[in-house]
Amino acid sequence: MNLVPDNSLWFAPAVPFLFLYAETHFRFFRFSPNFLYRNSPEILFDMPARLAPDRDLPVLLLLNDTDRFPVEILHVSLSISSSSSKPRAIEFSSPEKHLLAHPLDFQSRAYLFVISRDMLNGSPVYVNGKALVRRKKKEFVVINDNFITSSKAPLVCTIADESL
Numbered sequence: 001m002n003l004v005p006d007n008s009l010w011f012a013p014a015v016p017f018l019f020l021y022a023e024t025h026f027r028f029f030r031f032s033p034n035f036l037y038r039n040s041p042e043i044l045f046d047m048p049a050r051l052a053p054d055r056d057l058p059v060l061l062l063l064n065d066t067d068r069f070p071v072e073i074l075h076v077s078l079s080i081s082s083s084s085s086k087p088r089a090i091e092f093s094s095p096e097k098h099l100l101a102h103p104l105d106f107q108s109r110a111y112l113f114v115i116s117r118d119m120l121n122g123s124p125v126y127v128n129g130k131a132l133v134r135r136k137k138k139e140f141v142v143i144n145d146n147f148i149t150s151s152k153a154p155l156v157c158t159i160a161d162e163s164l
Contacts, residue, residue, distance in 0.1 A: 039069065040069050040071065040135055040146065041063050041064055041065045041066050041068070041069040041071055041108075042062070042063070042064040042065060042145075042146065042147070043061070043062070043063050043071075043131065043133065043142045043145060043146045044061075044062050044144070044145035044146070044147070045059060045060065045061050045062075045127075045129030045131075045144050045145065045155060046059075046060045046062065046155070047059045047060065047127060047155050047157055048157060049156065049157060049158065050157065050158045050160055051117075051120070051125075051157050051158065051159050051160060052160055052163055052164075053160055053161060053162065053163060054117070055117065056114045056115060056116055056117050057114070057115040057117070057120060057125070057127075057157060058112055058113070058114055058115075059078055059112075059113045059114070059115060059127060059129060059155075060110060060111070060112055060113075061073070061076060061095070061110070061111040061112075061113065061129065061131060062108065062109075062110050063108060063109045063110075064107070064108040065107060065108070066107065066108055066109050067106060067107045068107075069135065070135070071133050071134065071135045072133070072134045072135075073095045073096075073109075073111065073131055073132070073133055074095075074132040074133065074134055074139070075091070075092070075093055075095070075131070075132040076091075076092040076095045076098075076111070076113065076129070076130070076131050076132075077089050077090065077091050077092065077129075077130045078090045078092075078113060078115065078127055078128070078129055078130075079127065079128040079129075079130070079154075080115060080119060080120070080125060080126070080127055081125070081126045081154075082120070082121055082122035082123065082124065082125045082126065083122055083124075084121055084122030085121040085122055088119070090113075090115065090119070092113060095111050095113075095131075098111045098112055098113055099111055100112050115127070120159055122159070123158050123159035123160075124156050124157060124158050124159070125156070125157045125158075125159055126154040126155070126156055127154060127155045127156075127157065128143060128144060128154045128155070129142075129143070129144055129155070130142070130143050
């Protein structure tokens, strides 16, 4: 039994990702120190770890707490590489076209970028996401995420030849 209406199937794979993020604005008390605290929204790229046959690769850009820390995404580029191909970049100069509507859009934004299966040669595939972000008058670059303690390692996806 399919519980998702046919016209919203494009949204169904992205729903679980919207609730999985790290919180960098939590404090036990109002003025207690928090070494992870950032005066900007949480920004991160995510994608599935395995890609089924005949599917394109979705890459999700999540921004959380945009109600408290409003930002603008100016430009997004995805760098794709594998062991059997040279690295290549895909540019998205108008990311607002890729904005997803979701139930939590009052406090967060989600962008869905799709990489065609034809561009994926070999397995595993490594993807680095780069976003140019503007907050107030300041511009900064986010690579994969803006968390202080993360490794900034590329996202990895196994390209499957058979379904599970």
